[in-house]
Amino acid sequence: MYHKVCAHGNADPLTVPVNSLEAQLQYLKQEGYHSIGLSDLVNHILISTPLPEKPILISFDDGYRDNFTTAYPLFEKYGIKANIFLVPAFLRQEATRAGHEASTYLRLEDIQAMDPGLVEYGLHSFDHKSYKILDNDAITADLLQCKNALTEMGISFQPCLAFPYGAYPKKDEAKRRQFLLTLANSQIVAAFRIGNRLNALPLRHPLLIQRLDIQGGNNFKKFTRLLRKGKTLFG
Secondary structure, three states, X not given: OEOEEEOOOOOEOOEEEHHHHHHHHHXXXXXXXXXXXHHHHHHHHHHOOOOOOOEEOOEEEEOEOHHHHHHHHHHXXXXXXXXXXXXXXXXXXXXXXXXXOOOXXXXXXXXXXXXXXXXXXXXXXXXXXXXXXXOHHHHHHHHHHHHHHHHHOOOOOOOEEEOHHHOOOOXXXXXXXXXXXXXXXXXXXXXEEEEOOOOXXXXXXXXXXXXXXXXXXXXXXXXXXXXXXHHHHHO
């Protein structure tokens, strides 16, 4: 799980320097990992289409413009698939900016310029509200609004959701079950939390898939250890 990529330093928990990202992508190729798209995962879940050996799903949350300007050239260079979870309200925000203003989030033309064989898109709520505090009716409405907005913009997306802030009703068993039922009733096939643990195949919980949080302050050694063992290595 990534968010932003910077070309010149300025790393922070959400921002990975481009040279670090390139080293990480090189390592994945070198170690025989095979990147997959959300559509590959959906087909695996729904119709048991086999995944490649050592499958890894690379995701970016929020749809920052540097995913196109800075990260996408690396996806092309290494032939690596990536997946971006979009927030329609952020895309609309960019559409209202004057042409000379610096963009924070992806523009529609950026999305249209990226090879759909390399980059796929999923849902990240309509306007980045936490699903931990919304009731189930509000979540249903939010997902519908999110899908409709992307469809109106002509953006193809997979029936996959990354929870904003990684949040969901985790501790209350009854609320969690109802939440997962709400996602299923909204035709969500795969949903992602954070968790920082690896996911064994076959997936036991396709609506609670864990992701490794790759932060800008992580050194390369921590990245490789996290990739091999997940959170369990760090207690």
